[in-house]
Amino acid sequence: MADPSSYRPKPGQIPDSPGVYKFRDEHGRVIYVGKAKSLRQRLASYFQDLAGLHPRTRTMVTTAAAVEWTVVSTEVEALQLEYTWIKEFDPRFNVKYRDDKSYPYLAVTLNEEFPRVQVMRGAKKKGVRYFGPYGHAWAIRETVDLMLRVFPVRTCSAGVFKRSAQIGRPCLLGYIGKCSAPCVERISAADHRELAEEFCDFMAGRTGAYLRRLERQMQEAAEEMEYERAARLRDDIGALKRAMEKSAVVLADATDADLIAVAEDELEAAVQIFHVRGGRVRGQRGWVTDKVEAVTTGDLVEHALQQLYGEEQGDAVPKEVLVPALPEPVEPVSQWLSHRRGSQVSLRIPQRGDKKDLMATVGRNAQQALALHKTKRASDLTTRSRALEEIAEALGLDSVPLRIECFDISHLQGDDVVASMVVFEDGLARKSEYRRFQIKGRVGDEQVWHGQGQDDVRSMHEVTARRFRRYLQEKQRSGEWTEEPAEDAPVEADGPLEADAPMDPGAGRPVDEDGRPKRFAYPPQLVVVDGGAPQVAAARRALDELGIDDVAVCGLAKRLEEVWLPGEDDPVVLPRSSEGLYLLQRVRDEAHRFALRYQRTKRGKRLKASPLDAVAGLGDTRRQALLKHFGSLKKLRAATVDEICEVPGVGRKTAETVVAALAGAAPSAPAVNTATGEIIEDDGAPPAALSAERGQER
Numbered sequence: 001m002a003d004p005s006s007y008r009p010k011p012g013q014i015p016d017s018p019g020v021y022k023f024r025d026e027h028g029r030v031i032y033v034g035k036a037k038s039l040r041q042r043l044a045s046y047f048q049d050l051a052g053l054h055p056r057t058r059t060m061v062t063t064a065a066a067v068e069w070t071v072v073s074t075e076v077e078a079l080q081l082e083y084t085w086i087k088e089f090d091p092r093f094n095v096k097y098r099d100d101k102s103y104p105y106l107a108v109t110l111n112e113e114f115p116r117v118q119v120m121r122g123a124k125k126k127g128v129r130y131f132g133p134y135g136h137a138w139a140i141r142e143t144v145d146l147m148l149r150v151f152p153v154r155t156c157s158a159g160v161f162k163r164s165a166q167i168g169r170p171c172l173l174g175y176i177g178k179c180s181a182p183c184v185e186r187i188s189a190a191d192h193r194e195l196a197e198e199f200c201d202f203m204a205g206r207t208g209a210y211l212r213r214l215e216r217q218m219q220e221a222a223e224e225m226e227y228e229r230a231a232r233l234r235d236d237i238g239a240l241k242r243a244m245e246k247s248a249v250v251l252a253d254a255t256d257a258d259l260i261a262v263a264e265d266e267l268e269a270a271v272q273i274f275h276v277r278g279g280r281v282r283g284q285r286g287w288v289t290d291k292v293e294a295v296t297t298g299d300l301v302e303h304a305l306q307q308l309y310g311e312e313q314g315d316a317v318p319k320e321v322l323v324p325a326l327p328e329p330v331e332p333v334s335q336w337l338s339h340r341r342g343s344q345v346s347l348r349i350p351q352r353g354d355k356k357d358l359m360a361t362v363g364r365n366a367q368q369a370l371a372l373h374k375t376k377r378a379s380d381l382t383t384r385s386r387a388l389e390e391i392a393e394a395l396g397l398d399s400v401p402l403r404i405e406c407f408d409i410s411h412l413q414g415d416d417v418v419a420s421m422v423v424f425e426d427g428l429a430r431k432s433e434y435r436r437f438q439i440k441g442r443v444g445d446e447q448v449w450h451g452q453g454q455d456d457v458r459s460m461h462e463v464t465a466r467r468f469r470r471y472l473q474e475k476q477r478s479g480e481w482t483e484e485p486a487e488d489a490p491v492e493a494d495g496p497l498e499a500d501a502p503m504d505p506g507a508g509r510p511v512d513e514d515g516r517p518k519r520f521a522y523p524p525q526l527v528v529v530d531g532g533a534p535q536v537a538a539a540r541r542a543l544d545e546l547g548i549d550d551v552a553v554c555g556l557a558k559r560l561e562e563v564w565l566p567g568e569d570d571p572v573v574l575p576r577s578s579e580g581l582y583l584l585q586r587v588r589d590e591a592h593r594f595a596l597r598y599q600r601t602k603r604g605k606r607l608k609a610s611p612l613d614a615v616a617g618l619g620d621t622r623r624q625a626l627l628k629h630f631g632s633l634k635k636l637r638a639a640t641v642d643e644i645c646e647v648p649g650v651g652r653k654t655a656e657t658v659v660a661a662l663a664g665a666a667p668s669a670p671a672v673n674t675a676t677g678e679i680i681e682d683d684g685a686p687p688a689a690l691s692a693e694r695g696q697e698r
Contacts, residue, residue: 002064002065004047004061004062004064007066014069015039015071017038018036018073018074018075018078019036019039019071020034020035020072020082021068021070022067022068022085022089022091023061023091024066025063025065029092031063032064032091033082035075035079035082036078046067054294056093056291056294057294059093060093063093075329076336080336095269095289095291095299104119105119105121105124105140106119106130106140106143106144107119107128109127109128110129110197110200111125111128114183114193115154115192115193115196116154116155117144118155119137124311131282145178146239146240147203149236150214150236151198152173152177152178152195153179153196155173156171156183161183164181164183164184165183165184169184174186180192198210202240204278218230218233255320257276257318257320258318258320258321259273259274259355260304260305260322261359261363261365262366263367263369264370267290268288268291268373268374269300269370270286270287270367270369271289271366272284272285272365273308274361277318286365287307288369289303296325296328297324298325298327298328301325302327302333305323305337309340312340313342314341315341317337317341318341319341319345319346321345321348322355323347323348324359325349326347326349330347384428387578387580387582388400390574390578390579391584393580395552395572397552400525401525401526403424403526404423404587405422405467406527407419407420407463407528408530408591408595409459409530410595410598410599415603416599417439417459418437418438418599418602419436419437419459419460420591420594420595421434421437421463421467421591422434422590422594424587433522439463456535457535457538458538460529460538462542464527464529464538464543468523468543468551471523472546523550525551525552527554528554528584529553529555529556530591530592531564536553536566537566537567540566557571558588561576561581563584611661611662612626612658617654617657618658621649622650626644626658629646641659642655644659
């Protein structure tokens with residue numbers, strides 16, 4: 001715990017102007033980002049008597065070890081910079097809203113030659129028109145199914161579209177009239193785009209004019225006695241009206257607005273948003289957050305606005321935003337929203353009428369969301385806390401292991417040996433910090449084992465040593481650890497320590513000197529290995545060689561679910577009903593799943609390898625053309641240069657290169673399908689062989 005007076009800026013050093021400030025901890029991680037109209041007044045409030053600070057603020061300032069700031073010209077710039085830094089550094093003491101699920105949107109890909117209507121989740125893409133969010137994906141599909149009768153826009157994937165174009169026959173939707181079939185040129189690209197834009201206009205709320213036009217066309221068809229056409233238009237109008245009825249009218253004046261309501265208690269807050277377009281509720285979403293800083297309702301609203309509109313532009317920001325409380329001050333936020341939209345945005349509290357009634361409804365949804373979240377989290381948080389306490393007691397740890405890392409080795413009869421590292425923090429998986437390794441069979445410059453088949457113990461020693469050697473290197477680079485490594489500590493000299501890039505780079509806690517996340521810089525309190533006493537001893541030996549003595553090690557054996565400790569002859573047996581044992585099992589099983597998936601991917605790439613892959617200038621298209629022409633690699637190997645030249649797109653020089661490459665590659669031994677006993681041609685192993693192999697993998 002740091003003393004705030006140790007890093008307090010000198011009097012007069014802080015400017016009296018708008019700006020954004022960052023608090024960093026002793027490791028250089030950014031733990032809090034804030035903005036202020038006057039940096040001098042705001043920062044001075046953090047360095048008063050600790051007894052007078054809010055408990056959460058007191059925890060933040062005693063965790064921090066330094067403070068820095070950036071001066072800006074206006075409060076609007078401060079608001080934008082604060083949002084940017086919160087997204088970049090992910091500070092632990094800032095309010096961060098968590099979506100309770102990934103909300104689906106109805107998307108129209110106007111960035112493609114033939115726009116497609118589909119359900120999309122996740123980050124928004126440039127050139128795609130979004131509608132929603134919706135509560136359920138099936139609600140989108142029901143709406144689209146009704147709309148396709150009138151707007152037969154393409155909904156198929158790129159693969160289906162390409163296949164239909166190749167065979168010259170549309171898919172089923174094209175035959176039943178729910179797709180205009182641009183794949184077989186029943187409609188031009190320009191006309192199809194116009195159809196997609198009409199679909200977007202209707203979904204955006206411009207429905208009246210289109211319905212009136214259809215009704216006029218229906219009347220004209222009836223007058224001209226074209227009764228079949230009139231009946232079809234009548235059914236189209238009915239379908240559109242049914243699609244509109246799925247969104248209830250809540251504001252009679254066809255208002256475009258977002259309504260934001262907040263429900264909170266001392267520890268948590270829930271936010272609910274209703275998206276109203278054309279007077280109808282077009283989408284709903286909700287967030288929940290821990291109140292890790294002392295915030296008012298206005299502050300929560302401001303954070304919600306940043307989360308909601310920080311990445312939006314234009315019409316995605318509505319003309320009117322209704323909130324339960326206004327941020328203080330409100331002018332910079334209003335200016336920021338207007339800048340995002342490109343025109344004036346009204347940010348206000350509804351006082352009377354339908355809008356006030358609808359805000360009450362949104363508030364009730366927020367209260368229900370908070371109550372549901374607290375009901376779920378109460379049991380979950382209690383269970384995780386009890387599990388961590390049981391693990392600490394069973395292993396004799398001084399404190400509960402808030403960060404647990406688990407290692408597992410996977411291979412197929414000694415081939416394609418890989419390892420995984422999974423991370424659990426506070427009893428929950430932190431997938432952004434998972435890592436995977438290719439086992440090299442070496443430590444430093446010395447080849448210690450190779451081709452000896454299965455050797456989980458040596459593999460465990462290698463992967464543990466590589467992970468913690470990188471941790472020591474990061475400490476040396478940041479200046480946190482300046483001692484020379486032990487004489488017997490091996491040195492990594494063969495490139496990157498991990499085989500692959502992190503799954504979700506930039507999302508973990510470890511950071512480099514400017515506060516950005518980095519790899520392997522955050523040590524665990526407990527290392528769990530998948531295995532018994534030999535694997536535990538190997539991991540402990542790797543840590544001892546590196547001089548690391550403040551990280552506990554244990555192993556979980558699969559057979560009897562026994563917990564092994566280094567140097568102990570007998571295992572620790574936890575009760576079968578123990579929450580601590582359940583948590584260790586989840587950690588071990590997650591590491592096994594992650595390692596096995598990587599090992600299967602690596603093996604799949606190896607099995608698909610072909611001598612043709614090494615031929616310079618031979619791409620996938622011509623490689624597939626060769627195999628399709630000759631039927632198999634065996635027949636291609638027996639072909640002459642003139643025969644290969646008969647394949648379209650293959651010249652004599654390429655043919656000579658192919659013949660030379662296949663002549664230099666020794667034919668492999670015939671493969672055997674272990675399920676049927678049949679000999680497989682060297683075209684590649686059928687799925688049955690791969691399935692049989694999986695019974696031998698670990």
